[in-house]
Amino acid sequence: MTIQWYPGHMHKARRMIEAELKLVDGVVEVVDARLPLSSRNPDLQDLTDKPRFLVLAKADLADPAVTEQWVKYWASQGISAIPANLVSGSGLQELRREINGAFPNLKRLPRLLIVGIPNVGKSTLINRLTGRRSARVGARPGITRGKQWLTAKGMQLLDSPGILWPKFDDQEAARKLVAVAAVRDEVVDGVEIAAWLLSYLMDRYPEAVLERYGTFTGDEHPLEEVGRKRGCLLRGGIVDLNQAAALVLKDFRSGRFGSITLEEPPLEG
Numbered sequence: 001m002t003i004q005w006y007p008g009h010m011h012k013a014r015r016m017i018e019a020e021l022k023l024v025d026g027v028v029e030v031v032d033a034r035l036p037l038s039s040r041n042p043d044l045q046d047l048t049d050k051p052r053f054l055v056l057a058k059a060d061l062a063d064p065a066v067t068e069q070w071v072k073y074w075a076s077q078g079i080s081a082i083p084a085n086l087v088s089g090s091g092l093q094e095l096r097r098e099i100n101g102a103f104p105n106l107k108r109l110p111r112l113l114i115v116g117i118p119n120v121g122k123s124t125l126i127n128r129l130t131g132r133r134s135a136r137v138g139a140r141p142g143i144t145r146g147k148q149w150l151t152a153k154g155m156q157l158l159d160s161p162g163i164l165w166p167k168f169d170d171q172e173a174a175r176k177l178v179a180v181a182a183v184r185d186e187v188v189d190g191v192e193i194a195a196w197l198l199s200y201l202m203d204r205y206p207e208a209v210l211e212r213y214g215t216f217t218g219d220e221h222p223l224e225e226v227g228r229k230r231g232c233l234l235r236g237g238i239v240d241l242n243q244a245a246a247l248v249l250k251d252f253r254s255g256r257f258g259s260i261t262l263e264e265p266p267l268e269g
């Protein structure tokens with residue numbers, strides 16, 4: 001995934017999604033269960049009022065208790081969110097059920113577009129829903145030329161997902177997106193992100209940090225302490241912060257802290 005999201009690209013992606021939305025009955029929006037808000041693109045709300053199904057992908061990597069809170073939160077907003085592990089397929093039956101129930105008056109299979117920011121699991125979901133015998137049904141006359149439909153159980157999917165651009169204007173969201181590797185590292189300061197991530201983990205998941213890195217003395221910045229413990233050293237015993245940051249991010253991305261969610265739903269009331 002190497003798209004750089006310059007304004008021109010966002011424009012183009014938006015136009016493509018607008019065109020594709022006209023061809024479908026509903027939209028399956030895939031977000032990352034570890035950051036259900038930051039991985040969601042609010043522009044989609046302005047683009048369509050067709051039925052939307054929210055899939056909280058990578059739920060296997062997220063904190064189940066917090067996922068539960070998110071499902072309740074979305075329900076209070078009138079949105080049914082479905083946690084899923086797209087690799088194992090858990091949650092897909094519920095998604096199919098939701099979709100099947102949403103179009104009672106339709107005389108044909110509902111047509112859906114899968115959308116989401118890069119790397120959230122769009123392709124995995126399409127492959128899961130269509131299965132190995134996924135048939136490419138040629139363009140249907142009268143709809144559009146050149147569009148391919150995939151037949152899945154109980155629905156049809158556009159063959160290519162709509163790629164939404166990540167939220168860059170929101171610094172906090174951008175930081176979280178880099179932490180889960182939805183946005184490439186090069187665009188941001190890895191040390192800043194790792195320092196933020198480490199302090200978040202120490203606050204919310206202290207046992208996981210303790211287990212991974214042991215206790216902290218508090219004499220240095222936690223990221224420096226991690227670097228020192230792990231031998232990320234420059235000449236003269238100075239901690240190589242870039243190396244320490246890379247190590248923390250790698251540990252997080254490979255799930256070595258366990259199941260972690262990076263944001264909680266806003267408090268209600």
Ligand SMILES: Nc1nc2c(ncn2[C@@H]2O[C@H](COP(=O)(O)OP(=O)(O)OP(=O)(O)O)[C@@H](O)[C@H]2O)c(=O)[nH]1
Nearest residue numbers: 001057058084085086087118119120121122123124
């Ligand atoms: N653990 C876990 N990994 C997942 C899940 N869904 C997808 N992945 C992994 O996430 C990575 C990205 O998945 P893709 O399906 O390629 O994501 P995408 O949205 O199509 O990405 P782009 O095409 O780059 O926009 C892959 O390594 C998947 O195996 C999930 O539910 N759990």
Ligand SMILES: [Mg+2]
Nearest residue numbers: 122123124161
């Ligand atoms: Mg893909």
